Amino acid sequence: MDPTRAFMTDVKRLIVKVGTAVVTRHDGRLAVGRLGALCEQLKELNSHGYEIVLVTSGAVGLGRQRLRYRKLVNSSLADLQNPPVELDGKACAAVGQNSLMALYDTLFSQLDVTSSQHLVTDTDFRNDSCRTQLSETVKSLLALKVIPVFNENDAVSTRRAPYEDSSGIFWDNDSLAGLLATEVKADLLVLLSDVEGLYSGPPSDPGSKLIHTYIQEKHQAEITFGDKSRLGRGGMTAKVDAAVCAASSGIPVVITSGYATDNIIKVLEGKPVGTLFHKDAHLWTSVKEVSAREMAVAARECSRRLQTIKSEDRRKLLLGIADALQANESSIMAENAADVAAAEAEGYEKALISRLALKPGKASIC
Numbered sequence: 001m002d003p004t005r006a007f008m009t010d011v012k013r014l015i016v017k018v019g020t021a022v023v024t025r026h027d028g029r030l031a032v033g034r035l036g037a038l039c040e041q042l043k044e045l046n047s048h049g050y051e052i053v054l055v056t057s058g059a060v061g062l063g064r065q066r067l068r069y070r071k072l073v074n075s076s077l078a079d080l081q082n083p084p085v086e087l088d089g090k091a092c093a094a095v096g097q098n099s100l101m102a103l104y105d106t107l108f109s110q111l112d113v114t115s116s117q118h119l120v121t122d123t124d125f126r127n128d129s130c131r132t133q134l135s136e137t138v139k140s141l142l143a144l145k146v147i148p149v150f151n152e153n154d155a156v157s158t159r160r161a162p163y164e165d166s167s168g169i170f171w172d173n174d175s176l177a178g179l180l181a182t183e184v185k186a187d188l189l190v191l192l193s194d195v196e197g198l199y200s201g202p203p204s205d206p207g208s209k210l211i212h213t214y215i216q217e218k219h220q221a222e223i224t225f226g227d228k229s230r231l232g233r234g235g236m237t238a239k240v241d242a243a244v245c246a247a248s249s250g251i252p253v254v255i256t257s258g259y260a261t262d263n264i265i266k267v268l269e270g271k272p273v274g275t276l277f278h279k280d281a282h283l284w285t286s287v288k289e290v291s292a293r294e295m296a297v298a299a300r301e302c303s304r305r306l307q308t309i310k311s312e313d314r315r316k317l318l319l320g321i322a323d324a325l326q327a328n329e330s331s332i333m334a335e336n337a338a339d340v341a342a343a344e345a346e347g348y349e350k351a352l353i354s355r356l357a358l359k360p361g362k363a364s365i366c
């Protein structure tokens, strides 16, 4: 288990969002194998007592593929020589949602899982009583071990284009998933796409590196974004916005690939897959990123601060943790050890404990 992901053992309620890039293949058809693996993982988690809400994209992409195909088989040669008419996204969504839910229903039924369908728009979240009703319904379904499946109701949504409407409550399924996570007080949000996680630059650039833990202060200005996938709506920028927003309200988020057959399970096991967004992330970094000089300064400052802790037991415990952190090269240390050591003793204590997933009284380190 990655020490920064030790909190995963406490996760019970999670939101999983799959993007169009996962749901559809390159030819626009349903990615049946990937959705099968997704449903199998959700089944396993469901039977182990996890409460899961699924947010799925893909209706527009699938509908577009279905309508194009129908046009092709019904067209004369003359029609085909004309430039293709752009298909209306709302019509595509209405057609595609059918196929999408039919597949989820088949897969979940085969796995003895009951699912429900929820198509929502901004309006459902604007009205307080609708909003309350929506989360109450979801909570009742979760108590019955049902997996609610959400998508935006594109066919009736009046928004012109993502990000154009500043009065929007959500803009795409990434922000919808973030919104639902706060509404139902989820413990974790997992955003699945066609890349391993957030990279320092477009994933196709050889120099781009996967970011293990997103630290706003460090990464916000550094990261560059490339194109989104063929059919995705908001692209990686939308995922990062949604993840930062959810993390700041206390819900950890992992962006990872929905192409692997077991990534959700790995995330919940605390394996270091994808990119983690966590409200305490600015306190973390790898020891390797901190120079020896900084470590020495940090260690001195750290000991000084720890002396101010009144309780002898707690002081001993924290000194033990600090020693272990310095001795163990692979441990996770503060984002900027010097800064953290200079923080208030109480804050440092919290950071150390959460980093090592040690709860007071549960520690075995000293």
Ligand SMILES: Nc1ncnc2c1ncn2[C@@H]1O[C@H](COP(=O)(O)OP(=O)(O)O)[C@@H](O)[C@H]1O
Pocket: 018, 019, 020, 021, 022, 057, 192, 193, 194, 195, 197, 198, 199, 200, 201, 202, 203, 204, 223, 224, 225, 226, 227, 228, 229, 230, 231, 232, 233, 234, 235, 236
């Ligand atoms: N810095 C970046 N890190 C990771 N992915 C990025 C980055 N910049 C652009 N992308 C692109 O974002 C895409 C995923 O976003 P999107 O197309 O919205 O997917 P989805 O349909 O799964 O929601 C990837 O295909 C990837 O190429």
Ligand SMILES: N[C@@H](CCC(=O)OP(=O)(O)O)C(=O)O
Pocket: 018, 019, 020, 021, 056, 057, 058, 059, 060, 061, 093, 151, 152, 154, 172, 173, 174, 231, 232, 233, 234, 235
């Ligand atoms: N509601 C749309 C998905 C919109 C969306 O957010 O797409 P994506 O960026 O691929 O998650 C659909 O079902 O096609």
